[in-house]
Amino acid sequence: MNITLRLAWRNLWRHSRRTWLTLGAMAFSNILLVFMISLQFGMYGMMIDNTLRVMTGHLQVQAEGYKDEHKMRQTVPDIAELAASLRRDLELERVAPRALAFALASSSDRTYGLQIAGVDPARESLVSSIPGLVRTGNYLAAGDAAEIVIGSVLARNLRVGTGDEVTLLGSGLDGSFAAAVVTVSGIFETGVVELDRGLAEVPLGFFQDVFFMEGAGHQVVIAARDLDEAALLTERTRELVADNPGLVVHDWDALQPGLRQAIKADMSSAFFMYGILVILVAFSVLNTQLMSVLERTREFGIVMALGISPGRLGRLVLLETALMGFMGFVGGAVLGALVTGWFAANGFSYPGMDELTANFNLPSRVYPPVAFLPTVIGPLVVYFFSMVSALYPALRLNWLQPVEAMRAA
């Protein structure tokens, strides 16, 4: 082992209790950071997944301008055929067509406005969680029957149950009245009040007949397994629809801009707290290294008198910090990964989490993923700021005068 490295290592253990305390602070903060960042990443993944899984999907093919204007006439022609061709070209089952319109829904004594989605009953469950959230009755049967599934709040507002009839009144693609009587086949409950109050689904073929769509629709929804696959599918789909003028592909970020903003806002507040933790650890390192330099003033004076430059001594102090930081990094990252791994297998929850997560349609237990980036990013930041905090004690040696240093007690 290089003698400077040996010296730095042994210097660390001159006051082993102090080194252990500093290492403990580093390791503890690293474990906390690894676990919290992993938990956060897990939570964000879950938030994105759950939000997109309800209806949006990871990407959609739409007519240009539809995303912002939502005009009935901004349609995708022959939408079922387009969905089928994308399914074939992408070699992916999770592709479903949709058409959307606003209408009035009336029961015998009440009327409410709602958004009606025409869906492919056989495919919708592959891109949306709504078919699985039917709490009463059944989801739409395959085919084009005049039936409807509505949200639980809307059902309560209209005072209807399964088997009851609801009259729909809206405006067709050609501007004429669109009207139909449908039977409630099921009532879903997503936990998202806006959806439960204002969304209903009918079979796509029936929708196209009622709203005079002539085979057109508004969205081809594509669901990916994860965000990495979503990025690849978006790119590939863009290539596939490039020949269809007027069609655009939007990824989940464009479809749900609020989602990323919410994540960013949450990350900002979390990283502020992490920053405070890192600063506390950095001060602990600064204290340790400053003490270590101050109590060796005489020794440093002697070796400087022998001709060893302050820069070399400064590098020795930095090397000592680097060794301590490395131990804190490895210890914290490994223990942090183990703690995270345990929660990845068993899930993480705390009292009151059930009610909190239910509001966001999230499961009551979070399973933080053990991944490379969340495991190393926190400890790396701690390591970096430990090194930064050691700069002052190291640079201080440049102002040390050997004669005065040798007189130090």
Place this chain on the structure above:
Amino acid sequence: MTAVKCIDLCKTYRQGEQEIKALDHVDLDVERGGFVCLSAPSGGGKTTLLNAIGGLDIPDSGQVWIAGTRIDNMSKSELARLRLTQIGFVFQAYNLIPVLTAKENVEFVMQVQGVPARDRAKLALEILDEVGLAGLDGRRPAEMSGGQQQRVAVARALVSRPALVLADEPTANLDSHSADGLMELFVELNRNHQTTFVIATHDQRVMAYAKRLIKMLDGRIVGDIRQHEH
């Protein structure tokens, strides 16, 4: 050839309201291979003169020349390089690095001097043998006596075979037996390698070893006595 030349050196310290002339127009020449003792009562200026010769302290005025090179106008890093390669320092307090063994203390300085790793261990063992510490190379300072520690400090100072050795009260913390041993080692090195020694001391036994005894008082040289040759 002149190993050390000091021309009209002055250095004043301020102690509260009082100004203390540590060096008062000091002129000194030391020939190569000289063995000089600076003798003075406490506060007489011998350590200040030694520090000025070693580039540890910059005089207020005057010039210091080492082996024909003027050093009082050198930068800190140039002075550090000079001390590392040309001057060996031995201090009253040995101040070895406590976490390194005797051999590693010597090797550390050699590493900084750029001695290749394969030569360091061999040279360190040789010099430790030369100062009478054969077999003690693996001991840490806390496991050695004061005399042994001072010998390691001497080995550390001499390993690069400097032309000039500056020693400040090197025997102050040693018993008489260890002190004699150390001085005999200095004499031997002076004789065998023509190493120039300038030793600040007020120990009469150390002065007895000197070829030349320079007496100082209140920052001035008040006596320059040529003694015997070794």
